[in-house]
Structures are given as C-alpha cells and as structure tokens.
Amino acid sequence: MSTCDFMCLNGDIVPYGEAKIHAFSAVVKYGLGVFEGLRAYWNAEHQQLYIFRLSEHLERLRYGMKVMRYERIFDAPFLEDCLLRTLRANAIRENAHIRMIAYIDGDDELTVTGPVGLVIGVVKRGPGKFLQSGVRVAVSSWQRIADNALPPRVKSTANYVNNRAAELTARLDGYDGALMLSADGKLSEGTGACVFLVRGGQLITPDGASDILESITRDTVMQAARTVHGLVVQERRVDRTELLAAEEAFLCGSGQEVVPIVSVDRIAVGDGQPGPVTRLIQDHYFRLVGGEIADHPAWRTPVWPGQ
Numbered sequence: 618m619s620t621c622d623f624m625c626l627n628g629d630i631v632p633y634g635e636a637k638i639h640a641f642s643a644v645v646k647y648g649l650g651v652f653e654g655l656r657a658y659w660n661a662e663h664q665q666l667y668i669f670r671l672s673e674h675l676e677r678l679r680y681g682m683k684v685m686r687y688e689r690i691f692d693a694p695f696l697e698d699c700l701l702r703t704l705r706a707n708a709i710r711e712n713a714h715i716r717m718i719a720y721i722d723g724d725d726e727l728t729v730t731g732p733v734g735l736v737i738g739v740v741k742r743g744p745g746k747f748l749q750s751g752v753r754v755a756v757s758s759w760q761r762i763a764d765n766a767l768p769p770r771v772k773s774t775a776n777y778v779n780n781r782a783a784e785l786t787a788r789l790d791g792y793d794g795a796l797m798l799s800a801d802g803k804l805s806e807g808t809g810a811c812v813f814l815v816r817g818g819q820l821i822t823p824d825g826a827s828d829i830l831e832s833i834t835r836d837t838v839m840q841a842a843r844t845v846h847g848l849v850v851q852e853r854r855v856d857r858t859e860l861l862a863a864e865e866a867f868l869c870g871s872g873q874e875v876v877p878i879v880s881v882d883r884i885a886v887g888d889g890q891p892g893p894v895t896r897l898i899q900d901h902y903f904r905l906v907g908g909e910i911a912d913h914p915a916w917r918t919p920v921w922p923g924q
C-alpha cells in the first residue's frame with residue numbers, strides 16, 4: 618500500500634518514518650484509539666481538492682474521544698488545521714483517503730486517560746475495485762458488537778477486531794466481503810460500510826439501534842434519496858432474509874463510497890446485477906463529493922487557498 622511522505626504527529630508535520638509512538642502506549646496495549654477515515658476529491662475544473670463532510674467527521678471523532686473518556690478532546694479548528702497542513706505538505710492534488718487517529722499515548726494501566734496523541738496520514742486513492750461489478754458478500758457468523766459491549770457508534774480502533782474477523786473469514790471463504798448481524802439476529806452493517814436495500818422502489822436501511830456506525834455516507838445517501846431522487850427511505854430493523862427479497866442492495870461508506878451488492882451467501886440480489894436505483898445514487902454521490910453538483914457547499918472543504 619502506498620503511503621504519504623509526511624504525517625502529522627501531535628500537531629507537527631514529520632517525515633512518514635518519524636511518526637512513531639511508544640511500544641508500551643495504551644493504544645498498543647489496549648487498543649485505545651478513535652479514528653476517522655475521510656476522503657478528499659480533486660476537482661480538475663476548479664483546480665481544487667475538497668474534503669468531504671469534514672465537520673461531521675471531526676464531530677464524530679470528538680464524540681468518540683468523549684465516550685472513551687479521553688482527558689483532552691482536541692477542538693475542531695485544531696484538528697482541521699492539522700489535517701489541512703498534512704494534505705498541503707504532501708502536495709495532494711488527486712483523490713485521496715485520509716486517516717486521523719486520536720489515541721492514548723500514556724504507558725499507564727487500563728484506566729489511563731492521557732496524554733492524548735493525534736496522528737494524521739493520507740494515501741492517494743482512486744476509485745474502489747468493486748464500484749462497477751459490485752460485491753458478493755456472505756452473512757458472517759461473527760456477530761456485530763453490541764452497544765452494551767463495545768460502542769458501535771464510536772470509531773474505536775478496538776472495535777475493528779470484530780470487523781476484521783468477519784471480513785477475513787468471508788474473503789478466505791471466497792467472498793468479496795461480509796455483512797454482520799446484530800446480537801438479536803437483525804441486519805446491522807458491512808465491515809466498513811453501512812447497508813441499504815431497495816425494495817418496492819423504497820430505500821431501507823438498518824436503524825440507529827441496529828448496532829451500526831452512524832455513517833456520514835449513509836446520511837448523505839438518505840438526504841439525496843429523499844430530496845433529489847424523491848425516494849421514500851425507511852430506517853428500521855431488517856431481517857436477514859429480507860436482503861434476499863430486495864430488488865437491489867448496496868454498501869456505503871467514506872472509504873468504500875457506494876458499492877452494489879450483487880449476491881448474498883451466493884444467492885443473487887435481484888437479478889444479480891447492480892440495479893438502476895443503486896446506479897442513480899452512486900452517480901449522484903460521485904458528482905456531489907467532487908463538487909460537480911453545487912449542492913451543499915459546506916460539505917466540501919477546500920484544501921488549497923485562493924483557488
């Protein structure tokens with residue numbers, strides 16, 4: 618995987634190889650990190666790089682730090698400034714994926730709450746491999762973490778042991794990815810993305826009580842579906858077998874963007890091809906994030922000044 622030349626460590630821009638933390642820090646010992654994965658999109662016409670929905674990502678990062686009882690919660694202007702300096706230091710003028718991690722740096726024991734560290738990196742990244750073909754997923758035997766065990770709403774690094782187990786198992790079994798069920802057997806989400814069904818022309822997605830990450834892309838898709846495409850959107854509990862009654866299904870997330878699901882457990886979703894509603898949503902999403910559509914200007918933070 619290609620990496621960046623420079624990272625941001627605790628507010629300083631440092632060469633990639635120097636972005637180091639102590640091997641006995643609490644983030645290593647206990648997985649005490651919260652993170653965000655964001656995308657930035659290059660608009661050639663505007664000669665501008667736009668970070669998509671930056672303020673929502675920063676708020677979720679700050680929420681995670683609060684839930685995890687960090688002794689210091691970085692303010693949004695500081696986080697934004699560190700991120701902008703990281704992108705500029707790396708001269709990013711193409712589509713990229715950003716990772717910001719706020720972590721407990723202290724080497725004390727389990728209840729340690731600080732010092733709090735911050736690391737930011739960026740990777741140049743083009744379109745995902747499955748955007749056109751769609752993915753063949755399995756319903757995992759690994760249950761999605763429950764809200765009274767580990768907080769699914771928080772992008773806690775420790776949570777991802779669960780996602781990793783599901784994703785790795787699915788891939789080793791010959792699938793492209795996994796969907797996870799909640800502890801009560803209802804559809805929750807993918808391993809790095811939320812899930813939508815299209816049924817009777819309406820969009821259906823597991824609700825906030827289905828142990829999902831409250832995905833920013835899910836919100837973007839729901840807003841566009843309602844206001845631009847005139848679709849009814851239902852947020853509710855979803856049964857596993859309802860997936861197979863759907864005409865279409867897709868995954869969505871900042872990293873994965875909008876990816877059709879073409880089969881579940883080797884049973885075709887609809888006719889086994891990416892469907893028209895998914896394509897409509899996908900197409901609109903890419904035009905929106907890249908600034909081809911002028912709606913929601915506040916969702917696109919320009920990186921390069923004076924352009």
Ligand SMILES: Cc1ncc(COP(=O)(O)O)c(C=O)c1O
Pocket residue numbers: 654780806807808809810811829830831832833834835869870871872
């Ligand atoms: C577990 C999980 N669910 C959902 C998502 C999608 O969230 P968002 O759209 O905010 O990136 C992600 C991606 O970050 C994720 O890791």
